[in-house]
Amino acid sequence: MAKKEKTTEENLVIVESPAKAKTIEKFLGKDFLVKSSFGHIRDLAKKDFGIDLEHNYQPQYVVSEDKKEVVKELKSLAKSAGVVWLASDEDREGEAIAWHLSEVLDLKQDKTRRIVFHEITKDAILRAIDTPRDIDTNLVNAQQARRVLDRLVGFELSPVLWKKVKPSLSAGRVQSVAVRLLVEREREIFDFKADSAFRVSAVFTISNNGKKSDFKAELNHRFKTLDEAREFLNKCVGADFEVQSVVKKPSVKTPAAPFTTSTLQQEAARKLGFSVGQTMSVAQKLYEAGKITYMRTDSVNLAKSAVSAVVASIKSELGDEYVKVRQYKTKAKGAQEAHEAIRPTYPDKSSVTGSAQEQKLYDLIYKRTKASQMSDALIEKTTVNISVNNEKYQFVANGEVVKFDGFLRVYIESSDNEEDEESASFLPPMKEKDSVDLKKLESRQRFSQKPARYSEASLVRKLEELGIGRPSTYAPTISTIQQRGYAVKEDRPGTPRAYQFLWMEKGDIRHEEKTEMANAERNKLFPTDIAMVVNDFLISYFPNVVSYDFTAKVEQEFDEIAMGKVEWQKAIDDFYKPFHHQVEETLEKSDRTTGERILGEDPKTGKPVSVRIGRFGPMAQLGSSEDEEKPRYAPLTREQHIETITFEEALKLFDLPRDLGTYEDKKVVVGVGRFGPYVRHDGKFASLKKGIDDPMTIDLPRAIELIEEKRERDNKKTIKTFEEDKDLQVLNGRWGPYISYKKKNYKIPKDQEAAALSYQDCLKLVEEGDKTKKTKKVTATKTTGVKKSTAKKKSGSTGKKKSTASAAKTKSKSAK
DNA sequence: CAGTGAGCGAGCTTCCGCTTGACTT
Numbered sequence: 076m077a078k079k080e081k082t083t084e085e086n087l088v089i090v091e092s093p094a095k096a097k098t099i100e101k102f103l104g105k106d107f108l109v110k111s112s113f114g115h116i117r118d119l120a121k122k123d124f125g126i127d128l129e130h131n132y133q134p135q136y137v138v139s140e141d142k143k144e145v146v147k148e149l150k151s152l153a154k155s156a157g158v159v160w161l162a163s164d165e166d167r168e169g170e171a172i173a174w175h176l177s178e179v180l181d182l183k184q185d186k187t188r189r190i191v192f193h194e195i196t197k198d199a200i201l202r203a204i205d206t207p208r209d210i211d212t213n214l215v216n217a218q219q220a221r222r223v224l225d226r227l228v229g230f231e232l233s234p235v236l237w238k239k240v241k242p243s244l245s246a247g248r249v250q251s252v253a254v255r256l257l258v259e260r261e262r263e264i265f266d267f268k269a270d271s272a273f274r275v276s277a278v279f280t281i282s283n284n285g286k287k288s289d290f291k292a293e294l295n296h297r298f299k300t301l302d303e304a305r306e307f308l309n310k311c312v313g314a315d316f317e318v319q320s321v322v323k324k325p326s327v328k329t330p331a332a333p334f335t336t337s338t339l340q341q342e343a344a345r346k347l348g349f350s351v352g353q354t355m356s357v358a359q360k361l362y363e364a365g366k367i368t369y370m371r372t373d374s375v376n377l378a379k380s381a382v383s384a385v386v387a388s389i390k391s392e393l394g395d396e397y398v399k400v401r402q403y404k405t406k407a408k409g410a411q412e413a414h415e416a417i418r419p420t421y422p423d424k425s426s427v428t429g430s431a432q433e434q435k436l437y438d439l440i441y442k443r444t445k446a447s448q449m450s451d452a453l454i455e456k457t458t459v460n461i462s463v464n465n466e467k468y469q470f471v472a473n474g475e476v477v478k479f480d481g482f483l484r485v486y487i488e489s490s491d492n493e494e495d496e497e498s499a500s501f502l503p504p505m506k507e508k509d510s511v512d513l514k515k516l517e518s519r520q521r522f523s524q525k526p527a528r529y530s531e532a533s534l535v536r537k538l539e540e541l542g543i544g545r546p547s548t549y550a551p552t553i554s555t556i557q558q559r560g561y562a563v564k565e566d567r568p569g570t571p572r573a574y575q576f577l578w579m580e581k582g583d584i585r586h587e588e589k590t591e592m593a594n595a596e597r598n599k600l601f602p603t604d605i606a607m608v609v610n611d612f613l614i615s616y617f618p619n620v621v622s623y624d625f626t627a628k629v630e631q632e633f634d635e636i637a638m639g640k641v642e643w644q645k646a647i648d649d650f651y652k653p654f655h656h657q658v659e660e661t662l663e664k665s666d667r668t669t670g671e672r673i674l675g676e677d678p679k680t681g682k683p684v685s686v687r688i689g690r691f692g693p694m695a696q697l698g699s700s701e702d703e704e705k706p707r708y709a710p711l712t713r714e715q716h717i718e719t720i721t722f723e724e725a726l727k728l729f730d731l732p733r734d735l736g737t738y739e740d741k742k743v744v745v746g747v748g749r750f751g752p753y754v755r756h757d758g759k760f761a762s763l764k765k766g767i768d769d770p771m772t773i774d775l776p777r778a779i780e781l782i783e784e785k786r787e788r789d790n791k792k793t794i795k796t797f798e799e800d801k802d803l804q805v806l807n808g809r810w811g812p813y814i815s816y817k818k819k820n821y822k823i824p825k826d827q828e829a830a831a832l833s834y835q836d837c838l839k840l841v842e843e844g845d846k847t848k849k850t851k852k853v854t855a856t857k858t859t860g861v862k863k864s865t866a867k868k869k870s871g872s873t874g875k876k877k878s879t880a881s882a883a884k885t886k887s888k889s890a891k
Numbered sequence: 892c893a894g895t896g897a898g899c900g901a902g903c904t905t906c907c908g909c910t911t912g913a914c915t916t
Contacts, residue, residue: 091909091910092909092910092911093910093911094911111910111911112909112910113909113910113911113912114908114909114910114911115908115909115910116909116910118907118908118909119906121905141910141911141912142910163909164909167908168908168909169909171908171909172909172910218908221907221908222906222907222908224906224907225906225907225908226905226906226907227906228906228907229905229906229907230905230906231905231906232905232906233904233905233906234904234905236905237903237904237905242903242904243903243904243905244904244905245904245905245906246905246906247905247906247907248906248907249906249907250906250907359911363911371909371910544907544908545907545908545909547907547908547909547910548907548908548909551907551908552907559905687896689895689896690895690896690897691894691895691896692896694895694896696896706896708894708895708896709894710894710895710896731894732894746893746894747894748892748893748894748895749892749893749894749895750892750893750894753893753894755893755894760892760893760894806916813916815916820915820916821916822915822916
C-alpha cells in the first residue's frame, strides 16, 4: 500500500526480521524504505550434498522455496533504489546473509553499504548509517565453512546410521552431542547406588522474658546405622541443651544478569512450567507486538537508553538506595552478541495486554531486567550451636535475616535444586550459655540423590555451557531429538521405598518403618534404547565428531578463517579427508548394530531369550530365526531398557497377551502393542494409563474401568451419526467439530452449528471439500507431507502438547 | 492407530542457523 509512493525511494535498508524493519523505518523517516529478508535467503541444495567435492568444496546454493517471493520483491526494489543498505546482524550468519543478498540481488558495490548495530534504538541506527563498511569476506567464509561442515557431517553420518542401525535416523554436530549427554546421564543413573544416612532434627524452645519461641535445628553429624541413631536419640532424652555459640555473619546477594534465550527458557520452565518451544513462541508474540526486544540472543547487554529508563523507574518507585547500575559480561562460550539482552522495549511499562501466557512471560522479563540494575540484598546469617550434655556432636540452627532487600524486592531467581530452599528461617534472639528445651526430636533415614535427569531447559543450559548450538536452534534441537525417537519427555511416578523413622514420644524413642515414593520425575527427557545404540555406535566409530569439544575446536578454526589466517576450503579439507575415510571404513567393516543381548534359555522350551532393537523399536525375542518354528516377539515396556532388563523380566513379557476374563459376555484381553499397553474388549482398544497401570498385574475391575472410560470419551467425540449412512459422522476433534466420511475428514464452516447439520448438509460439505481438494493440487501434495510428519510426532509423547499449542495459535489468530 | 519384528528390495530418510507464517483432524 505504502509501497507505491515509495518506488522512487533513494534508500533501501534490508534487515533480517520484519518486526525490526517496522521499528527501524520509524527512526529513519521517509527517505528510507526498510524491508526484511526473513533470515537466510539461500541454502545448500538438498540433492547431491549441495557441495561439489570434486571442485574444492564449491557450495551449490539455491534460493529457498519459501524465499522466492521475498527475493523477487527485494530484487525489484533494489533495482530502483539509489543505495542499498545491508543491515543484517553483526555476526557470522548475519554477514553471510548480507553477502548472499548482494549476490542474489546482483548489487553493485558502489551503491551498496553494509551497516551494523547491536540495539534497535534511534541513536544506534543513525550512528550505523554514518559509519558504513564493506562486507567482511573473511567472516562470510567462516560461515560457509560452518555451513559446509555441518552438511558434510550430517549428510555423511546419517546414511551410515540408516544402513547400520535403522532407517530415517539422523546424526549431527549438535544433536548427537545432545543425545550423548542424555545417554551418559542415564547410565550414571543405572549405575547409581543410593547411600543412606540418618539425619537428626530437633525443635527447641527458648524463653525470653516469659515469651516462648520455637526454632529448628539439625545435628552436625549423620549416623550410618539405625542403631547408632537410636543410641544418640536416647542420650538426648532428658539431656541438658545449652547454646554454645551465636555467630553472625553478613552476606550479600547479587541479582542475575538480564535474560538471554537460554536463561529465559530455564526460568520460564521453572517458574511458569513452559517448554522451551512454548517460551519461544510466546516471546515471539511479545516481540512482534513491539513489547520486548529480540528473543534469540546470547548477550546480557542492555542499551544505555534502556538502563537509564530502568534506573529512573526504580528511583521513582523505590528510591535512590535501590539503584545500582551494573554492566554484565557474558559467560557463554562462543557468544556472538549481535543483539541486546531480552528486555522490555519500554522498561517502565510494568505490564502488557495479551494472553495470560504473554503477560506472565512479560512480567518475568520486566522484573528480571529491573532487578539487574538494583542494589545487592544485605543478609545477616546466624549460626547457633547447641550442645547436648557433653556429647561431641552438636545441633546447629541456621537463621537468615534480610537487612536490606535490594533487588529481592523485585525478583528472585529460582533454582533447579529444591533442597536449597529448606534451610533459611528466622531465629529468635539467643546468647551464649542460654539453656533451651527440647520440644521435638526425630531421625529419618535419608537416601543420597541420584544424578538428575535433564529437562528440556537444563539440557539447553548444558549445551550452551559447552558452546554447542545457538539461541535460534536450542528449541528446534530439543524437538528434533524427540522427533527422531532419541528421547521422550515424560513424567515417571517413581517407586515405593522403605525408610526407617525414629522419634521421641513421652520420653521414649520409638521406631517405625515407613514408605516414600522415590525417584519420581516430572517433565524430564529420557533417552530411548535407540539413542543408546546410536550413541555407542557413533562413539566407537566417530569419537572425534561426538566429542564434547568438537564444536569448540571447529569454532577455533572458524575464528582463524574469520581473521583471514586460514582459507576455508583448506580447513574443511583437513577435516573431511580423514572423516570421509572413517565413514567408508565404517560402512565396510562395522556390523549392523541392534544392541542385542542374549539373556538366557527359556526353562520350558530351551529356546534362547534375547533383546534387541527391532524394526519397531526395542523388543524381546523367544527362539532364534534359524529354528523351524517362528520365534515369538514382544515389545519392551517404556520403562524397560535393553541394557538393564533381566532374564526374568524379559521372560515375563511372553505371558502377554493375558486373558483377564469376560465383561458383558465378551473376552477382556491385556497386551502390549505398537502404541503401548492396551486392553482389548469387543474389538475395541483402550490404552493403559502411563505410570499407573501395569499390564502384568492389572486386574479385571480396573480393565473394565478403562473400557468404560474409553466408551465415555468415544461418546463425547461423536456429535451426530446418521441412519442413512453409517460412514458419515460429525465428530469432535482437537480443532472443534468436523465431518468424517469414508476415512476422510472435512471442515465445517464457522457459521454453522455442528449439532444442527442434517444428512443433506453434511453431504454438501463433503462434496465441496472434495472439490477444493482437487483445485489445490499443489497444496494437496504438500498436505500429505505434513500429515506424515504429524503422524510421526504423535507417536512421541510431545505430540499432544504440540498440537494443543498450535490449536491455541489458530484460535488467537481467528479471534483477531 | 492396534499388536508387526523382511533372504525380491523401489525410493525415501538426513545437517545447522537465519527468519516467519501456514493450517491442520
